[in-house]
Amino acid sequence: MEKGSTAGVATSINSWIKTLESHKELKTIASDLEKLKEAISAKDGKKIADLMTALGSETTKAAESAKGGEATKIKHLGKALSTAAKAIAKLV
Numbered sequence: 549m550e551k552g553s554t555a556g557v558a559t560s561i562n563s564w565i566k567t568l569e570s571h572k573e574l575k576t577i578a579s580d581l582e583k584l585k586e587a588i589s590a591k592d593g594k595k596i597a598d599l600m601t602a603l604g605s606e607t608t609k610a611a612e613s614a615k616g617g618e619a620t621k622i623k624h625l626g627k628a629l630s631t632a633a634k635a636i637a638k639l640v
Contacts, residue, residue: 554588561585573613577606593640597633604630 561581568578580603587595608626611619 557588558585561588574610577603577610580606593636597637597640600629600633600636604628604633 561584565578565581565585568574568581580599584596584599584603587599604626606626607629608623611622611626614622
């Protein structure tokens with residue numbers, strides 16, 4: 549991953565962290581996103597995969613408290629994170 553692309557990822561993650569921190573029930577996800585940003589910066593593939601696995605589970609769990617169509621979208625995001633984590637784990 550090139551430096552420019554990691555900077556873009558960090559900016560995106562920071563935006564998510566800021567959004568999630570205002571929701572008490574989502575602080576664990578925000579904390580893990582901060583750790584993910586650090587792992588990406590350090591190019592630590594195993595830690596990235598582990599954190600994405602945790603984020604997938606946490607996001608899927610958060611979907612349970614969401615309402616309407618948002619719950620389905622959040623659940624799909626959680627599954628996508630878990631799937632990506634498995635793919636990354638195979639590469640490291």
